[in-house]
Amino acid sequence: MTSKVSLVKCGSYDSGLVYASVRKALDLLGGAGSFIRPGSLCLLKPNLLMAKAPECAITTHPEVVRAVIRILKEINCRVIVGDSPSVWGKYIEKVDQVYEETGIKKICLEEGAELVEFNKKRMRKDFPLISLLDECDYYINLPKFKTHGLTCLSGAIKNNFGLVPGTFKTELHKNYFEPGAFANILVDIYAEARPALTIVDGIIAMEGEGPGTSGKPRELGLLLVGADCVALDSAMAHIMGIKPKDVLTTRIAGERNLGQADLSMIDFVGEPLGSLSVEPFKIPLSSIKERKIPKPIANLARKLIRYYPCVEKDNCIQCAACVKACPKKVIRLENNRIVINYKGCIACFCCQEVCPNSAIKVKKSFVARLLGL
Secondary structure (H helix, E strand, O other): OOEEEEEEEOOOOOHHHHHHHHHHHHHOOOOHHHOOOOOOEEEEEEOOOOOOOHHHOOOOOHHHHHHHHHHHHOOOOEEEEEEOOOOOOOOOOOHHHHHHHOOHHHHHHHHOOEEEEOOOEEEOOOOEEEOHHHHOOEEEEEOEOEEEOOOEEEOOOHHHHHHOOOOHHHHHHHHOOOHHHHHHHHHHHHHHHOOOEEEEEEEEEEEEOOOOOOEEEEEEEEEEEEOOHHHHHHHHHHHHOOOHHHOHHHHHHHHOOOOOOOHHHEEEEEOOHHHOOOOOOOOOHHHHHHHHOOHHHHHHHOOOOOEEEEEOOOOOOOOOHHHHHOOOOOEEEEOOEEEEOOOOOOOOOHHHHHOOOOOEEEEEOHHHHHOOO
């Protein structure tokens, strides 16, 4: 099975340039009509992790969303846009606040797209997904090119996690906290949702302790487009400087024949993948462990080689976002400081993901430090 991925350079978020670049990327794959039937009802799901401005590189840039809306409207499609921000649903930040701060609300008003909340669901085997998937003709996935502390990268497959509404995402983190188990549930969600088209915003990407405020924006100047999320994530991993199959979601999805994880079996059009030689991305510490430690050793030393969230007091604003987001409820605000009960911590790093002020850092166990991991 071969897959086709379009790689197109785009040097800024200038509205006209982004539109031209998205159109070029689609034309290289046969045009929007090759994926979407004219006159259809389309759901667009950007990555809207939290209420932060687009320049923070935490969320899909609104100009990418605008370009997709315009192209779909040119083939007479009706467009709906929405997301279920982060792991906590709408109980820490109002969804409307997220839409406002990320710039998505403004472009939807300007372009005549309907902006919705993901508040209706239909239960699948082990999780609910938004009922809009049943109501729309096509679902279009618009992820951000980012690193992720738990999954190594947050891209085409991971962005589908936002189709799980409300706080049920917290339940999935709690019930499937081992990296392999969580990767499997993400692949299950992808298998259920299967977007018709995915456009990855890598114009300004993120490296380091992503996917939230602890990550660092990085200029990449690239759009990645295709229908195969596994192939897209494989390309992302290669560009980051890691082996695609070292990303658990990519390997598992490839093994389940949900897409192509072998770079040699992917037809890249536009920019040759080999020409995109960049300095390797800084990868989250907690995801490095999964790649660097041989599995037999990791199984023996699992209790000794650990990574934990740690509060940087000077940055903490005592907002208690981490308290509300913790799946295991082992974080509390006490005497104006955040206290973590490490005995119950499952190292899901949801607290780091939701922190609005980059106050949650990664702490290594003594054995991890001793081994230089």
